[in-house]
Amino acid sequence: MEAFTLRVIEIIKNIPNGMVMTYGQIAAEAGSPRAARQVAYVLHSSSDRYKLPWHRVVNAKGRIAIRDYEGHTLQKMMLISEGVNFIDDEYIDLIKYQFIIMNCK
DNA sequence: CAGCTGACTTGGG
DNA sequence: GCCCAAGCCAGCT
Numbered sequence: 001m002e003a004f005t006l007r008v009i010e011i012i013k014n015i016p017n018g019m020v021m022t023y024g025q026i027a028a029e030a031g032s033p034r035a036a037r038q039v040a041y042v043l044h045s046s047s048d049r050y051k052l053p054w055h056r057v058v059n060a061k062g063r064i065a066i067r068d069y070e071g072h073t074l075q076k077m078m079l080i081s082e083g084v085n086f087i088d089d090e091y092i093d094l095i096k097y098q099f100i101i102m103n104c105k
Numbered sequence: 106c107a108g109c110t111g112a113c114t115t116g117g118g
Numbered sequence: 119g120c121c122c123a124a125g126c127c128a129g130c131t
Contacts, residue, residue: 005129027127035126035128041127041128
């Protein structure tokens, strides 16, 4: 497994309760801005064994990325229970809930 | 080694 | 705002 994947896992584990991050954002923090799809791959393949808060990861539009209806609904439920509100029961207000990692040097 | 895949992103119409 | 096409990268087969 590459460092990139490990970084992705670490980043996701650090998303605080009630916050969310986008795939592209995570990929960028992990070192590859264009590897958003790889982030998705890591999520659906290793979220279980690494105990990741997968439900705190959404796409760039602030919508839930899961295609499967069941999972999609589950994620929305998990987020709502953490205090994340949805707009029109569909979009997350990234301005308010996106977790921004800043490297203030 | 070559090809396929994916819970993405972006740009154009 | 929605739909479609192309680009993207790392992991798997």
